[in-house]
Amino acid sequence: MKRIAGVKLEGVAKEYSLNKRNFQVLKDINLNIPDESITVILGKSGCGKTTLLRLIGGLEECTYGKIKILAGEYNLKKPKVGIIFQESRLMPWLTVKENINFPLKNKNHENFLVQKYLKLMGLEEFKDAYPNQISGGMAQRVAIARTLVYDPDVILMDEPFASLDYFTRKNLQEEIIKVFLTSKKNIIFITHNIDEAVYLGQKILILDNGIIRKEYSLKNYEYPRNLFLPQLSEIKKDILNVLCNSLA
Numbered sequence: 001m002k003r004i005a006g007v008k009l010e011g012v013a014k015e016y017s018l019n020k021r022n023f024q025v026l027k028d029i030n031l032n033i034p035d036e037s038i039t040v041i042l043g044k045s046g047c048g049k050t051t052l053l054r055l056i057g058g059l060e061e062c063t064y065g066k067i068k069i070l071a072g073e074y075n076l077k078k079p080k081v082g083i084i085f086q087e088s089r090l091m092p093w094l095t096v097k098e099n100i101n102f103p104l105k106n107k108n109h110e111n112f113l114v115q116k117y118l119k120l121m122g123l124e125e126f127k128d129a130y131p132n133q134i135s136g137g138m139a140q141r142v143a144i145a146r147t148l149v150y151d152p153d154v155i156l157m158d159e160p161f162a163s164l165d166y167f168t169r170k171n172l173q174e175e176i177i178k179v180f181l182t183s184k185k186n187i188i189f190i191t192h193n194i195d196e197a198v199y200l201g202q203k204i205l206i207l208d209n210g211i212i213r214k215e216y217s218l219k220n221y222e223y224p225r226n227l228f229l230p231q232l233s234e235i236k237k238d239i240l241n242v243l244c245n246s247l248a
């Protein structure tokens with residue numbers, strides 16, 4: 001049975017120390033993402049978005065508070081978290097299919113799962129190419145496929161399309177919606193792009209000065225969102241207003 005994992009943050013704070021001075025990047029984050037959803041964390045540069053994602057992904061420890069990855073009421077002891085970064089971080093000496101297969105450690109690089117995700121991400125023609133033979137957008141597709149093959153409980157995405165051109169970015173946003181609708185996993189997506197946030201997010205959280213300043217629920221706007229442009233444009237205006245008044 002497919003397990004849907006939720007994410008719960010209780011009083012999460014993170015302090016860094018720089019030049020013998022402590023400063024608090026995250027002050028008191030409380031968050032509950034129980035259902036399958038795409039949650040977008042939006043905020044100005046330096047407000048702590050990546051820090052928050054790294055804490056959820058277990059790459060760093062909280063200074064205070066707790067983070068739980070839950071299946072129903074149960075705290076998963078060893079949750080599988082997939083992280084997709086701004087750069088694809090592919091292994092240059094492996095082909096597309098070998099990169100996708102990497103988390104499986106399966107000697108057959110064209111096993112069922114690799115085939116499935118090559119197809120889902122439209123990469124079949126490029127399966128034997130090396131990373132330096134494909135475009136940046138394609139490399140990000142490979143990174144997404146490599147994450148999906150691992151079957152994570154939660155998928156974290158840290159500005160994965162920030163360095164891509166407008167059209168590639170649009171295509172990949174569609175792919176993420178497709179991935180979400182087929183896998184029904186919780187996706188937590190970081191961006192500072194308001195258009196991207198309202199296009200993808202079922203929940204949008206504005207991070208500012210170490211706290212969640214405002215939360216928007218867009219669950220009622222089904223995909224594709226093009227049908228709701230007037231309503232979304234009002235939400236975008238409101239978000240812009242909140243960001244303009246934010247401190248970080």
Ligand SMILES: Nc1ncnc2c1ncn2[C@@H]1O[C@H](COP(=O)(O)OP(=O)(O)OP(=O)(O)O)[C@@H](O)[C@H]1O
Pocket residue numbers: 016017018025043044045046047048049050051052192
């Ligand atoms: N390891 C670290 N040691 C000290 N300070 C850090 C460390 N990591 C992050 N910071 C600081 O924490 C703050 C938040 O950084 P973070 O990368 O989380 O912001 P962000 O919102 O993701 O920014 P951007 O949108 O520009 O990527 C910044 O002031 C940064 O300098």
